[in-house]
Amino acid sequence: MRVITQLAWHAFRDAARGRVLYVLVPFAVLLIGAAWLSGQLTAGQEVKIVKDLGLTAAALCGLFTAVVLGVGLLAGEVERRSVYTLLAKPVRRHEVVLGKYAGLVLALVVNVGVLAIVLYGVLAFVAATESAEARRGWETPAVDPALLKACFLILVQLMVVAAAALFFATFSSPALAAAMTLGLYVAGHFNADLQTLEEIVGPGLTASLATGLSFVLPNLAPFNVTAEVVHAQPVPPGYVALTTATGLVYAALFLGGAMLVFSRRDLT
């Protein structure tokens, strides 16, 4: 455990000093600011637009952070050969995978946390500058605690994506691993459509293939509750718990695969 903690702290520090966070986080902050500006053009809808675009910005920023860091922490280190000196130390390969994953999750927590604080700050500013009459027209308060549920599920989804990135990084180049992870993310959000494709195209090879794929790919759509939160739909705690448990199972499967592959891989 001591080794994993040390590796996690090192991975987090490495990520924090990398350029990825310095580019993506300000970009997302700008996006949230832009959401407030565009909200000014739509009377009465600015809170919804800020929430919608703010959560989307947090999810996208987190996605690119998870992919770039997740791939770079393993495939990048293998490609640069900086992993050689590390693996010659008294560490087991599965500890390296777990330690790097833990550091990456820590970076994602900070990432989503910072963006959530910025989002709440912008929403508080909107609430403070609007008239009481305008505020009465909102479906939900600007500083809505339900946003935390959406942020939390975004984080769980990013944990799945990070685990997938690490898994792909154990056996492919950084570019290929990044492409596969992004592909998985997109396909994961259309998982439900794959299951119902047969109703549109009719039975056949395409439909069977799509159904088969829907069982293999993780279903990422349930992690996105932005629409529910923005439009004051309930997100029950039971739903959050079940979705989180599903996410943890996905992440554990990817991590298990990553540890298995990396433990047996020749580092040429």
Place this chain on the structure above:
Amino acid sequence: MAAVRLLALTKDFDIGFWRRRPVAALQGVTLDVAPGEVLGYLGPNGAGKTTTMKLLVQLLFPTSGSVEVLGRPAGDVAVRRRVGFLPEAPAFGDNLSAEELLIHYGRLFGFAAPDARRRAARLLDRVGLDAERRRPLRRCSRGMRQRVGVAQALLNDPEVVLLDEPLAGLDALGRRAVRSLLLSLREEGRTVLLSSHILSDAEALCSRIAILARGRLAAAGRLADLGLEVRGWELVVAGVTPAQVAAIEPAPERVTRADDGRCVIALPRSRPPEPILAELIRGGARILALAPQHETLEEFFVRTVAGREAEREAAG
């Protein structure tokens, strides 16, 4: 018990995209390194030296045969606490400084933070990087990274040190610092396996050498016992006149004059250097150095391997 033991070690790599076929990088290499021995592991590029080093720290897994370090399999975590490893052209995460990297590695060995910090400072001082210890590694030259690599390999006071081309990429000052470090390892009685393709490095540092050619062990023993052919002599003299050089008959193979008045004279093997030395001394020249010029490792391999193949063909 051998400190390092390779037993019938074979490693194949699969190459090709569609039709993958195995290519042998190492073929049945058997070699023991005794405790306290400094063994030069020599061979031209592509001979299999780096593959062996990687097998010793389980960056690679053997196709067949076995690797033991300090009596345990190469992948044993407990053994890694007692082993130091410098890969060829070492690379590190760019965002850290040399000091931070060494402290991080020290913590992985289980050292408390103050101890790890102390070890890092001592080793960076020893490799001549004390002043640069806080410089981000991305801003370090290749030579500086090489020295950081040497420092991290010695962080745990290892009993066995595996060094893959430790002098590559170093300037004269760096070479001197690392050479003196390697000599001190020898004096401290540590077991060192030093891979290099430069014979003179092994001559200066190693008590025994093993030569690898095309994945096979071509020879092992003390350098003097291996039968490397002397191709000629290199004579360094000072205070010699052009007339004296011209008087050497038949003419030497090559004469190079330095600005400081020194003169380097290359003699073929067929010319015994003693009479020429006597003649130059009589003329007032000062002899600074006389060194035999061995055939290069590549020439040795070609001769050894070609000889073996011819023997095999004759026998077959």
